[in-house]
Amino acid sequence: MLIDSHCHLDFPDFAAELDAVVQRARDAGIGRMVTISTRVRKHAQVLAIAEKFSDVFCSVGTHPHHAHEELDIDAAALVAIAQHPKVVAIGEAGLDYHYDNSPRDAQEQGLRQHIAAARETGLPLVIHSREADADMARILTEETGKGAFPAVLHCFTGGRELAFTAVELGHYVSFTGIVTFKNSQVLREIAAALPAERVLVETDAPYLAPLPYRGKRNEPSYVVETAKMLAQTRGVTSDDMARQTTENFYRLFRKVPRELGGTARTVA
Numbered sequence: 001m002l003i004d005s006h007c008h009l010d011f012p013d014f015a016a017e018l019d020a021v022v023q024r025a026r027d028a029g030i031g032r033m034v035t036i037s038t039r040v041r042k043h044a045q046v047l048a049i050a051e052k053f054s055d056v057f058c059s060v061g062t063h064p065h066h067a068h069e070e071l072d073i074d075a076a077a078l079v080a081i082a083q084h085p086k087v088v089a090i091g092e093a094g095l096d097y098h099y100d101n102s103p104r105d106a107q108e109q110g111l112r113q114h115i116a117a118a119r120e121t122g123l124p125l126v127i128h129s130r131e132a133d134a135d136m137a138r139i140l141t142e143e144t145g146k147g148a149f150p151a152v153l154h155c156f157t158g159g160r161e162l163a164f165t166a167v168e169l170g171h172y173v174s175f176t177g178i179v180t181f182k183n184s185q186v187l188r189e190i191a192a193a194l195p196a197e198r199v200l201v202e203t204d205a206p207y208l209a210p211l212p213y214r215g216k217r218n219e220p221s222y223v224v225e226t227a228k229m230l231a232q233t234r235g236v237t238s239d240d241m242a243r244q245t246t247e248n249f250y251r252l253f254r255k256v257p258r259e260l261g262g263t264a265r266t267v268a
Contacts, residue, residue, distance in 0.1 A: 001031035002227055002242050003249045004220040005174055006092075006126065006154050006202035009035040009056065010045045013206035013217055022053050025220035031055065031246070032256060033220050036092050036126060036154075038063035040073045043081060050086040054260045057253075059089035059126055065101040067093070067110035078117035088255040090118045091126030092154060095139075098131045111139060119149040124172075124252045127153050133162040144169045150252055155204045160190050167198050172252050174200035177210025177218065180229040188233045196234070200252070201227045201245050 004025065014021050025033060033056045037046045043060050050058035060081045062070040078090055093114035095107050102110075111127075118125035129136040136158070143149070152172040156163060163173050173194055179187055191199065201223050203209075209218035210225040231241035250258060 001029055001246055002201065002223055003032045003034075003246055004030055004203050004205070004223045005034050005152070005200045005249055005253070006036050006176075007033055007205040007220050008038070008207075009033070009049050009205075009220075010042075011206055014219075018049070021219050021221075022056065026055070028221035028224050029242075030220050030223060032057065032249070034059065034089060034253065034256075036089075037061045038092065039066050040070055040077070040081070047084065047086060057086055057088045057256055059091050060087050061089075061091035061093045061114055061126065062110055063092055064094050064096045064107040064110065064128055065099065067102040068106040069102075071106060071109060071113075073113075075113045075116035075120065078114065079120050082117065082121050082123055085255075087123075088253050089124050089126050090114050090121065092128045093125065094128035094130075095132035095136055096128060096130045097135075104135075108135070108139065112143065115139075115143045115149055115151075118151060119143075119147050122150065123255060125149060125151040127151055127171075128155070129153055129158055129162070133158045137162050137165045140166065140169055140171070152200060152252060154202060155208070156190075157187065160193070163190050163194060167195060172198050172200050172248060174202045175226060175230060176202055176204045177208045177214070177222065177226050179233070180210040180225060181214065188229075191230055192233045192235075196236075196244050197248060197251075199230065199234075199245060200248055201230060201241075 046058045155176045205218035231238045
């Protein structure tokens with residue numbers, strides 16, 4: 001079994017065939033999917049999808065692109081929404097200096113609010129970090145000094161220093177189809193060097209489809225190709241990679257039940 005720890009099933013790209021997309025994932029051996037929130041004010045749409053499918057869960061949070069639009073949504077509001085049994089993570093939140101769609105101070109303020117919510121709930125923070133390695137490492141280090149919190153650097157494309165800083169702080173690093181691209185050798189070297197117990201896989205669908213689907217709309221079933229490349233990169237079997245990343249997922253996303261139909265675990 002594999003798990004797609006990060007996708008966006010509420011995006012319009014999937015509206016016409018959502019049931020088929022989820023079924024293809026199941027047929028490919030994807031046991032769980034986490035559809036990720038990008039705007040708290042539109043969270044109802046994300047939650048509705050998680051409630052529709054027993055094997056789909058969701059997060060609550062504000063993407064850095066929209067940080068300035070939702071600064072009034074504080075940690076307490078995130079914590080309240082996160083009480084729903086299908087909400088298993090906080091985010092995605094973080095820093096995006098590639099597009100700078102939101103002022104950088106607003107991005108940092110939003111990120112720290114999400115960290116506070118992750119710390120209080122014990123739910124993992126899903127971190128978006130693009131071209132912001134130094135500031136991200138600084139913030140994670142500062143905030144860990146205030147109290148530990150679980151987190152994952154999703155769709156990792158940063159440098160080795162940020163990856164290992166995150167691991168040293170107790171966090172995880174997740175890889176998308178980018179790791180399969182021919183020009184991603186440096187990223188593969190980072191993936192190969194990380195501790196096995198800190199690696200996750202995801203699609204970030206509908207974006208970043210892995211080879212051989214590059215250029216097409218991505219979907220959760222394609223996480224198989226990303227896991228296959230990670231297995232080759234790390235010198236293990238695909239079965240071993242599936243087992244390891246699945247165990248890592250449940251260790252981090254501990255509110256997700258291992259058995260469907262069971263009750264989601266309570267977090268501190």
